[in-house]
Amino acid sequence: MTISSLDSATVTLQQLIDANKSQQQKLSEQLTAMIATSIQEASNQVESDQAQSIVHIPFQQFRLDNRQLDANDVFVLLKSQTANPQKSRDYLLQAAEQAAFILSEIDPSILLSEATNPSNTSSEPKTDSIASMQQLAALPCPVLYVPNIRDFLGSLIQARLQYQQPVTLPTVVAVTGTNGKTTISQLVAQLIQMMGQSSAVMGTAGNGRLGALVQASHTTGDALAVQQFLYQMGTEQAEILALEASSHGLDQQRLQGMPVSVAIYTNLSRDHLDYHADMAEYAAAKAKLFDKAHFPDLTHAIINIDDEHAQVMLDMANASGLTVWTYSLNSSKAATFVAADITPSLQGVKINLRTNFGDDKADNIEIISPLLGRFNVANLLAAIAAVVALDTDLAMNIERIAPAVAQLQGAVGRMQRVSSNDGCFIVDYAHTPDALSQVLASLKTHCKGQLWAVFGCGGDRDAGKRPLMAQAGLAGADQVILTADNPRTEDPNVILQDMQAGMTAEQYQRTHIEPARQKAVEYAVSHSGVDDIVVIAGKGHETYQEINNVRYDFDDSVVLQQALNQAGRV
Numbered sequence: 001m002t003i004s005s006l007d008s009a010t011v012t013l014q015q016l017i018d019a020n021k022s023q024q025q026k027l028s029e030q031l032t033a034m035i036a037t038s039i040q041e042a043s044n045q046v047e048s049d050q051a052q053s054i055v056h057i058p059f060q061q062f063r064l065d066n067r068q069l070d071a072n073d074v075f076v077l078l079k080s081q082t083a084n085p086q087k088s089r090d091y092l093l094q095a096a097e098q099a100a101f102i103l104s105e106i107d108p109s110i111l112l113s114e115a116t117n118p119s120n121t122s123s124e125p126k127t128d129s130i131a132s133m134q135q136l137a138a139l140p141c142p143v144l145y146v147p148n149i150r151d152f153l154g155s156l157i158q159a160r161l162q163y164q165q166p167v168t169l170p171t172v173v174a175v176t177g178t179n180g181k182t183t184i185s186q187l188v189a190q191l192i193q194m195m196g197q198s199s200a201v202m203g204t205a206g207n208g209r210l211g212a213l214v215q216a217s218h219t220t221g222d223a224l225a226v227q228q229f230l231y232q233m234g235t236e237q238a239e240i241l242a243l244e245a246s247s248h249g250l251d252q253q254r255l256q257g258m259p260v261s262v263a264i265y266t267n268l269s270r271d272h273l274d275y276h277a278d279m280a281e282y283a284a285a286k287a288k289l290f291d292k293a294h295f296p297d298l299t300h301a302i303i304n305i306d307d308e309h310a311q312v313m314l315d316m317a318n319a320s321g322l323t324v325w326t327y328s329l330n331s332s333k334a335a336t337f338v339a340a341d342i343t344p345s346l347q348g349v350k351i352n353l354r355t356n357f358g359d360d361k362a363d364n365i366e367i368i369s370p371l372l373g374r375f376n377v378a379n380l381l382a383a384i385a386a387v388v389a390l391d392t393d394l395a396m397n398i399e400r401i402a403p404a405v406a407q408l409q410g411a412v413g414r415m416q417r418v419s420s421n422d423g424c425f426i427v428d429y430a431h432t433p434d435a436l437s438q439v440l441a442s443l444k445t446h447c448k449g450q451l452w453a454v455f456g457c458g459g460d461r462d463a464g465k466r467p468l469m470a471q472a473g474l475a476g477a478d479q480v481i482l483t484a485d486n487p488r489t490e491d492p493n494v495i496l497q498d499m500q501a502g503m504t505a506e507q508y509q510r511t512h513i514e515p516a517r518q519k520a521v522e523y524a525v526s527h528s529g530v531d532d533i534v535v536i537a538g539k540g541h542e543t544y545q546e547i548n549n550v551r552y553d554f555d556d557s558v559v560l561q562q563a564l565n566q567a568g569r570v
Contacts, residue, residue, distance in 0.1 A: 154257025177266025187383035203244030220249025269434030373442035413540025429540025440476025449531030459490030483520035
């Protein structure tokens with residue numbers, strides 16, 4: 001039975017409570033507590049009756065978007081990250097016309113009292129307004145205030161999906177960090193399949209089985225999308241799901257209820273500071289992935305100890321009693337997985353993998369990887385460690401994995417080489433200063449001529465990152481072309497001006513500024529030499545360019561290939 005076939009079936013909260021008493025006792029307890037608390041805190045008899053009646057109201061699906069609401073669905077009203085009481089109130093009133101009932105993270109009496117008292121500017125409006133309570137009681141469907149709904153929303157959605165047709169869910173490997181999430185998740189999925197198990201991925205480059213990914217709008221979808229996808233992969237008998245855990249998704253508890261067994265931390269560098277207050281808050285959001293209170297199925301933490309923020313993750317993982325494995329590119333470090341020797345080339349890299357499991361067969365193994373870049377060695381170590389963590393026979397697993405590495409394919413848009421008769425042309429997703437620095441440093445050692453970098457910065461995002469991106473490009477490349485990324489609602493020229501802050505006269509001499517991204521790519525192709533390496537960075541796998549809320553077709557690899565054809569370099 002697929003998700004769509006559940007639409008006509010109904011269930012009640014009481015049935016979910018009863019069904020989960022033995023299977024998922026914590027969820028059953030949370031649902032029971034939710035109802036009991038709502039009745040206890042009810043400020044009048046009407047609300048108490050509503051809380052009791054909700055338990056027995058048949059419903060079909062949970063919905064987080066009122067536009068997707070069908071009759072007899074349950075609408076879950078969550079707080080917006082940009083507080084907008086008017087919009088939330090509108091969602092509540094619109095949903096009430098169709099929903100079986102509403103579970104609200106926001107106190108509905110506050111929303112309605114603000115509507116009846118628009119002149120009230122207090123940050124804590126009165127919640128005992130008679131008018132608002134009367135309006136709440138008059139709504140076409142019951143509304144239950146559940147301020148802690150995110151603590152069990154994912155589990156609740158999955159319980160609903162499992163009620164009609166139980167399926168075995170995949171074991172989850174989750175990857176968090178600023179860079180490397182997409183590559184590692186796809187490498188894990190590939191290696192798992194080569195080891196004879198079925199796998200799937202979920203993240204920036206798409207969701208689904210390998211070779212049949214469906215593009216997603218967010219790295220980590222909302223709680224409903226995540227749980228529906230997990231269930232769907234269960235119906236398709238995927239045994240392992242490798243997913244990307246974004247800081248937004250972790251902070252907003254979108255992954256609550258996911259059966260994460262192995263958690264991986266890659267690195268942390270400046271990104272998303274338009275959302276997080278500072279790097280400490282950003283790191284704390286990532287560390288939630290290693291907290292067994294959030295993910296009770298956790299067994300292993302795999303952490304990059306070369307990263308300066310690794311200790312935050314190590315502390316959380318150790319406090320949760322996890323088996324902690326580390327990885328490093330520094331042969332002097334006592335990590336669990338170490339790339340003791342790295343010999344790179346434009347065809348890939350040869351690695352001497354050293355482990356500390358005390359098994360001669362597994363302690364030193366030579367691995368040939370087709371993935372370009374030193375940072376991809378770190379990504380590979382993380383992926384190998386994750387696959388080993390899923391099997392108890394360490395030595396045998398590592399021995400089987402080693403020859404499989406040669407067959408790996410990099411993620412689309414991650415150090416992706418576009419064919420040419422001469423020169424070397426790379427498309428990469430690097431969109432942070434650290435990621436761009438790593439890409440350029442990896443390629444510089446192979447470059448006989450000049451290294452070119454073509455990149456920009458996204459609009460409506462952290463403006464403080466813009467000059468840092470330019471400086472990262474200028475520090476690593478010989479020639480830099482600054483251009484548009486996804487300007488969104490900003491003027492690309494304003495973004496480019498921000499990027500140029502602090503540039504020296506010498507830096508300007510080797511910088512070309514071209515706001516039109518296609519022209520920037522064409523300029524790099526027509527001006528680079530036969531021994532040069534050109535990196536088109538920032539968008540990677542994306543197949544669009546977002547300008548003034550419109551997404552236009554734009555794929556860096558396609559545009560680059562067309563430019564090479566026009567220049568006669570293919």
